[in-house]
Amino acid sequence: MSKRPSQVSLSLVVSTNRRDVTDVELAQGLAAGEAWAMGVTWHRFAPMVLTMAERSLGSRSDAEDLAQDVFLSLLRKAKTLREPEKLRSFVYSFAVFALKSELRRRKLRGWLSILTPEALLELGHRSLDVESRDLLRRFYTLLDRLSARDRLVFSLKELESMTIEEIAEVMDISVSTVKRSLAHALARLSRWIAADPGLADVFDTRRWQR
């Protein structure tokens, strides 16, 4: 009896031996539509995009979708990159633009949908205790109340540790606007946390100061 070969799903394997490729060469490879360039670009910048998106959105699946959009857009518009040495900034700009658009969509969706922001919480793989998971759910619920710009500025500053100037550059807004937006976000979040008895009680126990 002949043995029927089992069906194995095929996946594209991209060599990771191109670690030494510079951003300039990478940008030129992308512009030329070379497959290896897309692979290297993905492995070089996708972790940054994925983690930034997941922290900002509070959802791994949404972050993965956003990363797909970012890199497909990058592939389409690689030829428009005039300064190949700024590929990293180029990717950041795409990612930030995509994040901003997603946050706006969410805001709109929140107004139009019966889905609550809490239902969208789907954070990473690290095993969290129930208390921490509840804290994060409450935190992202508060973030969802911020405007898209304030939330993005807050995320980039507090979660991604970017400087005010870097935020201003990738968001294509002025430094003062970033500062104003950040102050606004911090003030509102602090106020909302103080107003949330569950959150205030938790932190009054000085648990987080251990």
Place this chain on the structure above:
Amino acid sequence: MTRHDEPTDFRALNALTKLARDTVERPSAAQLDRGLNLIFATVHQGRRAKVVRFSLVALFVAACAMIGLQLTSFLRARTPEPAALAYRVEGGSVLAGGYLHDSGDGGVRLFFNEGTKVNLMPGARGRVRSLDKEGTRVVIDQGTASFDVARSKERRWLVEAGPFSVAVKGTFFTVSWDPPSEHFELRLQHGSVIVSGPIASGDIELRAGQRLVVNLPKSETLITEDHANGPAASSSRLPPTTPSDGASAVSPLTPRQATAADAAETSPSSPGPISSSANKVERKPSWAEHLAHGRWDRILEEVESRGIDTTLQTATSEELFAVADAARYRRRTDLARSALLAQRQRFPGSARSVDALFLLGRVEESRDRARAISWYDEYLERAASGGYAAEALGRKMVLTNELKGRALARPIAEEYLRHFPKGSYAGAARTLRGEP
């Protein structure tokens, strides 16, 4: 303000921020590979979608083209074609085969729906050989007929009279053909026609007011200016021309075409017939063009102006041939002979030089028939299968019979019948051979 000095709400915010930051792990290699595969799959799908879109567009364009073609053919089918030609007959009737029968003594008149009028004079016999949307072909078997042909770009008119055919471009003319005497005559009032037939110089284009008379037995071609209100037409009989032989159906018609083609090639670089006007911007028509349009006198005038000797010494091969033709038609035998001899002398290796041998024979017939025979012999020796071979052999046979008697002419007649059994001299050859 440091984070530790911040109030509870800020400390809480910092703590929550730290929790959110630390909770998110760096994506695993498997997660990255999965994401990359997804991107490549999307790109591939996008390309496929692009191909599908392109195919759909191509399909759409092809469908539009098909519809366009169908529409065009539909509209073309609806576009009215030229009305079918028809005619009515007065003074007679049409018999089987299109033969026109004269019912009285006033001739037969045809009125075509396109406006053309044909009038067969009393005693004339003719027929409408073909009639379709492309044109009409009328044959005059005998007698005289006048034609008033309406000009049309879509239809072609052709009149056949004996061995002659007249291509009509929209004109008014009268044509006569007398089979017993083999006499052809065409008088052109308006427009222009091209006459083809056993004429040595090939097709002749006649202008308004010209009259062409061809006497085949005497090998005479007469072209005169036939002005109705002018002085008497210059109807002097021209030197015998060279009726072509039926067996060499191709060659008799080619000289004019070849001459015209040569003219187009050589005239711009060749010295003009009048050197004093060579610096004019407007290009003067070449003599070959004058010849093609029947302007014989114009050629001869320009030769006189340039000087005969100068012309004979400086003219091109093509011009010498045109001068020879014009001179023959205008009975300037000496000038024709001189031009042909100059052709022989100055361009000994050319095809025209060989043809000149035959034409010298034709010119010489009116003066020295023995010499004419020798020219024919020389031509036949040089071009046994040339365009004028049948003609040369036929003329040699006739002249030999006239000069040396039937006995010597008979072998030539037999040779003629062997090579050209359907030639125009076949009848004469059979008579010489003693056949009924």
